[in-house]
Amino acid sequence: MNATTTSLRPGPRRITTRWRVVDIVVASVLGVASALVFFAWNQIYAPVTAPLEAVLPGSQALLYGVWLFAGVLGGLVIRKPGAALFTELVAAIVSALLGAQWGGFAVIEAGLVQGLGVELIFLVFLYHRWSLTVAMLAGATAGLAMAANDIVGYYLASGPAFQAIYTVSGIISGAVIAGLGSWFIVRGLARTGVLSRFSSGQLTPR
C-alpha cells in the first residue's frame, strides 16, 4: 500500500453540459414529486383561493406559484441547460396523466410555457449563477408566463383590471413560492447529502 499524504483540498469536479443518466433520472424524480404536489394542490386550491378572489378578483394568483416551483427546483438541483424546462414538463405530463382538471393538453402547454420562463432566466445567467436572487427572478418570470398563458386560455373575456391584478399576483407568487421556496428546498436537500453526485450538493467539503 502506497503511503500517501491526504490532500486537504477537496477533489475537483469537472462539470460538463452533457446530461448524465443521473441528471435525467433525478430531474424526472423531481418532476414526479412536483406533480404529486400539484395533484394535492389541485384538490384544494379552489376553496383556498376563493376568499382571495372574492376580496380582490385576480389576486387568487398569489397562491398559484405552487404550480411553478418544479422548474426552478429542477434547474437549481441539476444545474444544466434545459433542466428547468425538462422538470416542469415532466411535472406537467405526469400531472396530466393523473387527470388534472384542465385536460392533458392544456396542462402540458402550460408547463411548457412556464418552464420556458424559468429556463430563460437561467440561460441569461449562462447557467453559471444559482443564487437566491436568480432563483427568485426565475420564479417571477415563470409567474409572468403563467399569467399570460392563463389570461389567453381562460380569462380573455375578463376586464383589464382583473388581468393586471392577476399578472402582478402571478409574478409575486412565482418569485416567493417558486423562487424562494425552491431555493430553500435545495439547501435542505444538500444538507442531507442526497445531492452528492451534483454540484448543487456541495456544502463544506468533507
Added chain:
Amino acid sequence: MRPSDILTPPVGGRVIFRINPVAKLAATAVLGIALVLSIDWVSASVALGFEALLFPFAGLNFRQFARRTLPIAIAAMFAAATILLYGRASGVSHWRFLLVNVTDGSIELSIATLLRVLAIGLPAIVLFVTVDPTDLADGLAQVLRLPSRFVLGALGGMRLVGLFAEDWKSLELARRARGIADRGRLRRFAGQAFALLVLSIRRGSKLATAMEARGFGSPILRSWARQSRFGWREWLLVAIAASIAAVAVGVSVVTGHWNFLAGA
C-alpha cells in the same frame, strides 16, 4: 383514485387501449389548439356534441368516466363563475356590486368558457386514462424520434412513484411514533413531503447507476424490444379529431360567432 393507480391503467381488450399513445397525444393537441383560438359557445358545443358521441367507445364504464371527469367539471364551473362575475362587460347589466358586473356579454362568455373547458379537457382526460407509460415512452422515442436517453430516463424516474404511497404511509405512522402527530398538521405535511423527496432522489440516483450498469446512456445505437406502430387506426383517430375541430370551427365561423382570441 390513488396516484399510483396511474401507472397501472385499466387493462382491456378494446381497440382504444392498443392505439399508440402518440396518436392520442396528437388528437388532443389538434382539438385543443383549434378550440383554444376562440371563446364562443358554438364551436365549443359542436365539438362537445361530437365528442359525446364518441365517449362510449373510450373504454371506460360510466362510473369510471364520472369519477375521472368530475374534477374538470368542477374546475370548468369555477372558471365560468369567474367570467360571469368579472368578465368583459357588454350589453345590458343585470347586477352590479363593487367589481362584480354581470352583463349579457359576461353571461354569454361564461357559458362559452364552460363549454370550451369541457370540450378541450374531456377528450384529453378520457384518452389519457388508457395510456400505458411504457407504451407512451416507446411511442415518443420511436415515432416522434425524441432522444431515447431522455424519454427512458424520465420513464425510469416516473416509475419510482409506485413506492411513494407505501413510504408516505410509513412516514405518517413514524410521526405518530415520534410523538409529534398531534399538532401542526401543515408543518408535518411539509416535513413528510421533504423526507419523501430525499428518499426519492436517493432511489433515483441508485436507479440511474443501475440503468448505466445495463449499458444505458452509451453512444451505441439503441434497438427496441417493443415496436411502436403508427398505423391506420392511429391516423383515423387523429383524422376524427381534426374533423371535429374543423366542423366546430367551420360552424362557428359560418354563424358569425367565431371570436378569434376573443376579438383582440
Added chain:
Amino acid sequence: MSPASLSRVAPLSVDARGWGWRHAGRSDWALRGLDLRIEAGERVLLLGASGAGKSTLVHALAGVLGGGEEGESDGRLAVGEGDASRARGRVGLVLQDPDSQVVLARVGDDVAFGCENMGIPRHEIWARVEQALRAVGLDLPLRHPTSGLSGGQKQRLALAGVLAMRPGLLLLDEPTANLDPGGVIEVRDAVARVLEVSSSTLIVVEHRVDVWWSLVDRVVVLAPGGGVLADGAPDDVLRREGAALAASGVWVPGHPPKHPDRRGRPGETLLRNEQLSIGRGSSVQTGIEFPVRAGECIAITGPNGVGKTTLALTIGGLLPAIGGRVRADGLAAGLGADPLRWKSRELVTRIGSVFQDPEHQFVSGTVAGELAVGARAIGLDERETSRRIGPLLERLRLSHLATANPFTLSGGEKRRLSVATALVTRPPLLVLDEPTFGQDSRTWAELVAFLAELMDAGSSLIAATHDTELVAALADTELRMSTNGYALESRVH
C-alpha cells in the same frame, strides 16, 4: 437458444495497478494504490471493513463511477483489454437495493432493457430474455408487473437483466444485504445455477461469508484506504484473517459475534393482547393472545408477508386492530387501555416504536435535534432534555455526530440513532421492527448488548425479526407466526 450459449461468453480479466479513486468534493481518497489481478473465469469474494472501498472498486469495474464530473482517478484499472471506464455492456453489475434496480413495469421489458441498450436485434432480445429468466429460475409471464415482486424475486430479475447482456465479468455488490433469509437463498441458488453454465468471471462483495463460501475459489480482503490485506483460497484466508475480519464486522463462520447471554425475570404485566385480529384492510391473522411483561423480550418471527410488522405496529398503537383488543392497562397510567386512542405525545412515554427503515423516522436536521424532538414533544425543558440526550449519545457512540444531518450517517449509525430517539422519552415498552436488518457483525453485537442492558434495567422489548441469532441471544418468548396461525414458545430454561 440453449443454456450452452451462455457459456460461450468470453470471460474477462481484471487488472488494477496502483489504482485509486477520490469522489468529487471529498478530501480523502476512497481507495488508493490498489494492485490486484483477477484472471479470466475466476470466482472471487471481496471482503473488507466498511469504508475499505469495495463498492467503489466494483462500481469502477462496471464503468459507472462517473468520470471527471464525479471524481478523479489515479493509476490504471483494466477490464479485459480495455480501460474499465469503457466497460459498459461487457460487465454486469447487480446492486444492493431491490427496489432501485427495477427499470420497467413489466418483467419481460425489464430484462430486455440491457439488450436494447446494446443494440441487439429484436428477435434475439426476446430469445435472450426467456433464457435469462430460466437461468435464474424466475418462472413468470413476460407481462407480469414488476411492482408486486418480493425482494428475492426483484434481485433475481436484476440478475436476469444483467445475464441477458452476456457479460464477461459479473459483479454482485451486496446482492443479499436487503433480503430476508428466504430471499438470500433464492438469490444464492440462482447465482449458483448461473455459474454452472456460464464461464464469466465473478466478483461478489458481501459481509456474509457463509452464503457465498462454496461458490468462490478465491477470497480477497481489502484494507481501509487502499491495498490488499489478504488474498488466497477461502480456507487459507479464513484461517489467517478470520478473527481480524470478524472484528471488523464481517460475518465469518466460526467467529460469531459476542453477546451477553441473558435471560430475564419477567415482572408485572404491561400489556395484554386479547383475541387480536390484525391486518391492513383485510385480516391477516386472528385470535392472537399473549401478555407482555416487564423486563421480558418477545420475538415475533415468521416468513415474509405473514404480518410481523403489522402485529408490531398494532401493539405499538399505530395501526388499528381489525378485531379483538390490545389492553395496555399496565402502561396506561391514567389513560384508557387502548394505545390507539392515546395522543402521540402520550404514546411516546409509554410505547416506543422503532421502524425497519430508520430514515422514515428522521424529522430533524441534526442528530442532536432528532433526539430533542421527542423530549420537546412531551414538554421537557432545555436542561432536562440535554440531561437525557447526553448519556444516550455517549452510550451509542454518536456524540461526534451530534451536529451531522441524520441522512448522512452510515447504516449502522442510523440504526443506533433510531433506537436512541425512541429512548429519550423513556418508554417501558420498546417495539422494534427488524432491528438487526442488514447490519454487519460489529453493529449487531453493539445493538444486542445495548438492548440487553435496557432489559436488565427493566424495559420490555418486542422485536419482529427473522434474525435467528437475535432470537437466540435475547428472546424470552418466541411468537412464531405462519399462514395457519401462530405458536407461542417460551425460551426460558
